[in-house]
Amino acid sequence: MLINMTNVLSHEGRTESLQCEIEMNEFHSFDGSFPIIRKEPLIFRASNVGPGQAEYQGTMVLELQLACDRCLRKVTRLFELSFSGVIISPEMADEEHENSEFMEGYSFNIESLVTNEVLMNWPMKVLCSDDCKGLCMKCGKDLNGGICGCDTFIPDPRMAAIKDIFNANNKEV
Ligand SMILES: [Zn+2]
Numbered sequence: 001m002l003i004n005m006t007n008v009l010s011h012e013g014r015t016e017s018l019q020c021e022i023e024m025n026e027f028h029s030f031d032g033s034f035p036i037i038r039k040e041p042l043i044f045r046a047s048n049v050g051p052g053q054a055e056y057q058g059t060m061v062l063e064l065q066l067a068c069d070r071c072l073r074k075v076t077r078l079f080e081l082s083f084s085g086v087i088i089s090p091e092m093a094d095e096e097h098e099n100s101e102f103m104e105g106y107s108f109n110i111e112s113l114v115t116n117e118v119l120m121n122w123p124m125k126v127l128c129s130d131d132c133k134g135l136c137m138k139c140g141k142d143l144n145g146g147i148c149g150c151d152t153f154i155p156d157p158r159m160a161a162i163k164d165i166f167n168a169n170n171k172e173v
């Protein structure tokens with residue numbers, strides 16, 4: 001969705017506020033697409049701060065369905081976005097005065113802004129719970145639902161040596 005910024009950029013003292021619903025229902029990132037399961041309207045406000053210049057700020061809340069890094073279960077993550085920045089009239093933009101990456105001519109691209117903000121707030125780790133046991137390395141069973149019975153025991157050679165001594169002693173008795 002594009003918001004026309006002509007008025008706010010060209011009228012001194014002008015402020016424009018708007019609320020809008022973003023159109024996307026799925027979020028696409030570097031590692032897949034994730035359903036947006038809840039979104040609140042974007043609240044956006046831009047104020048003229050001088051000839052051909054404006055400041056914007058806004059907030060938005062959305063919830064995405066991600067997957068646990070360990071067991072792949074569905075996990076809901078809340079993104080509470082809060083952003084601000086400066087835009088300038090396109091004819092003022094040059095090498096020295098770079099315009100906001102969200103400006104397309106005299107229009108502001110809301111979807112690009114939201115995408116950028118979500119990526120900046122992307123969690124480093126997604127876990128269904130801090131003590132998620134993950135999947136069995138052998139059979140792939142979700143170990144949160146109980147053990148699978150696979151032999152994943154890696155014997156410690158030092159323990160094996162102690163066991164031998166123990167067995168030998170038992171035989172003597
Ligand atoms: Zn998990």
Ligand SMILES: [Zn+2]
Nearest residue numbers: 136139148150
């Ligand atoms: Zn297993």
